Amino acid sequence: MTLDQYVRNLREIVARHSDPVEITELVAPLARQFAKSPELRRPEYRECDAEQGFGVHMLHEEPNHDLAVFLVSWLPNRGTTPHNHKTWAVVVGIEGQEQEISYDRRDDGSQPGYADLTPAGETVMTVDDIARCYPEHIHSVRNVGKDISMSLHTYGRHINYTGRSEFDVEHKLEKPYVIRVADDEYVRARPPVSSVTGP
């Protein structure tokens, strides 16, 4: 499956469905198929952002930032803080082992900047595994393998445009979460960051 075919399929699905459960159920098998595409094996997609711990390579977004498709490459033993997405997500493992820790939120979200989270489960994603996330789902992701890991991420909307949050579990804090995406305005707005290439 090519990127063009994948995006055409995504457009058809979101034109007919609005429920994130239904959408991710339909997107998952297509994402798994697209994840095998030779066009995702370009060496530049293996580049990681050494400061951030992972490199985010944008394959597609609509002009209004909907339907964002990223290839993400993770340095060993690096990952994200706990975060939500405020949109649906489908992730497929392409290479390596990525640990996902899910969290339950115990407060009602009514106090700005405050969040009380508790770990709720752990899984490890390997090649061909699929993870589906809904808008309020909170998780953290870490490459627990010895080498670079890679995964294909498809979101209902580019995650820098959903108003999502990251969380400091120990200090019970919630704050805005924006990631650096290779070759977009978040990269151009900051000083260059050294990158490394995987094996």
Ligand SMILES: [Fe+2]
């Ligand atoms: Fe995530």
